[in-house]
Amino acid sequence: MAQADLLLIHARLFTMEGPGVGYVADGAVAVQGSRIAAVGTSDALQREYAQAERMDCQGDIVLPGLIDAHMHTGIALLRGTAQDMDHWMQLGIWPFRRHVTDEMAVAGSLVNIIEAMQAGTTTFGDYNSNMAQLMPHYERLGARARVAEMIHSLPPQQGSVPPGELYPLDDTVGEALLQRNIALYEDWHDAGGGRFSVMFGPQGPDLLGGELLQDVFAEARRRQAMVHMHVAQGDREILQMELRHGQRSPAYLDAMGLLGPDLLAVHLTEATDQEVQLLAKRGAAMVYCPGSIGIIDGLVPPAAEFMQQGGRAALGSDQLPGNNCANMWNEMKLAALFNKIKYRDPKVLPAWKALRMATVEGAAAIGLGDQVGSLKPGKYADMIRVDAKAPTLNPILDTAPRNIVPNLVYSLRGHEVHWMMVHGAVVMAERQLLNVDAAAAVAAAQQWAEKMASKARQAGDLDASPLTKWTEQGLL
């Protein structure tokens, strides 16, 4: 008789194994320690694991936990301050930049993580300039984190920079952040029994000098770590690159030998067809953040083209200032929808493909393909249960035409996720995260946000912000 700590039975199981979604009707999953021991039908696994404690899923949908491959939880306190405008970074985010203390970043991050977990995210691709301070959240809440220090050379006291002007860079700032990334790696890589891992995180080819960028890659490659970096993330970046280096980002990176399978290129918003081909050919992976890029740039990045070229692509919620939510159901739906609209073709990026991007393909893109992303014996036990009785999913048709995946991707809001396991430990039950007081976290963030806004207002940094004007005009 095989041993297991827990046996989930009577689930509508989407293993995400094989080329599709790997559906198992009346499915079961056996969990032993932090890993999945077996996946099969309820009949077979109940016989094999007769002694194991059982959880009857009563027909709920069970899926691998969702992967949010690109986030900046450290700026979550700025939720809703950088949308519907041009120059969102310079005019939306930077006016607050010098007023956000580490305490504020930590308080905002916690709410961001709570929000995402409550909607089914188990793996967080968090990317911040104070990452070590945010790690205790992941440790405490029990989520999986694959993080990077955001390395840039922007002088600390710099406020907004007029759009179109070169921003000042000081590589002593970036060098210090590289040292922080190295320390983060030493402290957290492969920590938590394998729940945490660390990448290197230059913020973008436009935001640090070339020599320093090469140093960052060298440090990453020495450790066989991946590099998480915004690439061709907007016309702002391309303009900076042309002004400073006389080259667009992909050509610049390729000339330095930095395009390869160890690169997780985020956005590629401005990448041309040829540049997309080049990145896919070099084996780089990409993160597509449909909500964020739709809101801040009004664009649809070339994710479909990248995947057509054989590239590995994940989805990300990016940042709360201009996306306003961290909900992977939202990203799946927007990814499918925006590409259908872009190509005027409803067949482009179907629901099952979007679900794969948020699970098995996302895991492969961020370098965790052998650990998470599908329900497979030997992988870590990261799973969610979705309430099969939720009005948003019903009615459910189990046999052809099975409608579950389209309803998940096009209709789920996130609150239907009521149970979550990460690394073999239950971290959410009956819609409650077990290791945090969510209401207290929201209340604390609220206080910090008011302080931050009042400091920025008093310093005059918000005078040029379109949000100030719109507030006065009664539009917000």
Ligand SMILES: [Zn+2]
């Ligand atoms: Zn980003």
